[in-house]
Amino acid sequence: MSDMIARLDANQPDFAERLDALLAWDSVSDHHVADVVTEILAAVRSRGDAAVLEYTNRFDRRSADSVAALEISQAQLQAALSEISPAQREALETAAERVRRYHQRQRQESWQYTEADGTVLGQQITAMEKVGLYVPGGKASYPSSVLMNAIPAKVAGVDEVVMVVPAPDDRLNPMVLAAAAIAGVDRVFTVGGAQAVAALAYGTETVPRVDKIVGPGNIFVATAKRAVFGQVAIDMIAGPSEILVICDGETDPEWIAYDLFSQAEHDEQAQSILLCPDAKYLDQVAEAMARLLPQLSRADIARESLAQRGALIKVDSLEQAVTLSNRIAPEHLELSVADPDALLPKIRHAGAIFMGRHTPEALGDYCAGPNHVLPTSGTARFSSPLGVYDFQKRSSIINCSPSGASVLGKVASVLARSEDLEAHAISAERRILD
Missing domain, CATH: 3.40.50.1980 (Nitrogenase molybdenum iron protein domain)
Structure with a gap:
């Protein structure tokens, strides 16, 4: 033993x-992988659909003639729901309902408060417009990951969830497609690897550019996600x-x-x-x-x-x-x-x-019910599980009354001049009433 x-x-x-x-x-330390990913990202950024199609056909042994042909329709997602067994469908629906109920408690709402002089301060909460969801294919297929990533995005109010999933040799797991139907995924492309991450980050003629990419993948996917961070948000390097x-x-x-x-x-x-x-x-x-x-x-x-x-x-x-x-x-x-x-x-x-x-x-x-997308490799010291808050953004709200602007203008003037930022100071001083 x-x-x-x-x-x-x-x-x-x-x-x-x-x-x-x-x-x-260490997840992403292979120089060969980094070189391959860099080449793929550059190709997709410059050639769009043509590069996505080329890499998908080569790596996944496909023979598609367009990226549009790689998209799965909503009708096909619904057909997958009928294809799986009643027990499988019931399990997916039960899990989805529990995940949805838990994450609804995480929704943040906008708030404001009014100060004595009438100045209003607050925070506006808005959802991201488009989110990309990477779902592994090939060796392993995880319908549970579809639920855990897509449902919080939908609860947050994301307009469009775009799922990418590789289909090597044209094979797809119907449970993954059924989970996408149950979770309300809007578009599904059978594309994987670094080319899928690039398509979501940069956008192509067919694949929309997204605001954030979530979901697990192999070392090529993890390396690509790290490389496009800044161009697009990511959940984590798992x-x-x-x-x-x-x-x-x-x-x-x-x-x-x-x-x-x-x-x-x-x-x-x-x-x-x-x-x-x-x-x-x-x-x-x-x-x-x-x-x-x-x-x-x-x-x-x-x-x-x-x-x-x-x-x-x-x-x-x-x-x-x-x-x-x-x-x-x-x-x-x-x-x-x-x-x-x-x-x-x-x-x-x-x-x-x-x-x-x-x-x-x-x-x-x-x-x-709680999310299974969690921080790994000691990152729980500063990271949290994926949740609704990962798909919502916060904008500060500042609405000064005339008297409020006058009081704050004096404070801002002193601080601005101490930083040698004269235009800042004058801009604030112009609002002073006395």
Whole structure:
């Protein structure tokens, strides 16, 4: 079992160094990838549809004769809804309704207040006009990602959600298209990779330019998103999936084994970590993992993930576990303990917090309601889950009354002249009444 997953002790002399090595990950560092992406971005920016078509046909083994031919109609989205099983449709609709209900609580509204002299100050909240949603295709298809990205945008009031999804060898997952129909996606193009990001960022003859690009993708997509940031907004540069479980040693070890597997099966770079003060319990979880792993359909992927980036870590106490968790700032944090509410106020950094023994991370991935697009690789120290607020903008409102402008003009004049900005000062002084 020792070869399957690392066993660490938080009190080992070299623990800090070993933890740093375990957590180390850099998503976009391959110079070859960067060079390829730079070429694709430049080609799409200069040649539009022609470049998008050329790269799509080459990389995805397609034979389309126009970008328009790569667009999926609303009728086709509705047809996909009929194609999936009744159980699949019901699951998608249930998940969508829960996601919508949760995110409706995040809507921000415009506000104003009036000062004694009649000056009005406030903030106007407006939605973005167009948002691009990247959905992975090929190896993995995630209809849940369609719901999690598109629904908050629609709740925010975005006018048009444009989805791009690769269709290698002309293959498309009907569940992804059905999810797009349920989420209210406006346009869908079967384009992927850096060329899809470029098309959304710059716009082409057929693909509209958007204000923001959201959604996960491979290293080419992540590199492209980073490169176009500034030309267009992006959600984040997402790293591999992560789970950190804090357990008091009383949860069924098989439950915890599967919770760790739930991230390890995503891909070989995913990370699964368990913190527990009970060494014997760690042994029980290790035994359960060794016994259950071979039964997984994605066992090979999970095995490599656990061997490269997983760990079972012995801590002195739950308090030490919380300190370590805040140091790691995990994407998903499970508090699999008797009293999770007692630990919650001490959690400073986590993308999503799953409370108690009966709340596995997997429920959050699909249907609990909160968004599953979360900060990874320690970025939960300064980032938040995707939400409605990511698709809304804030404009300041300032409406001075004559007396208010006179009072503020005197203040602004002093400050402007102290900064040697004479026109600023005079502009303000012209509004002074005395």
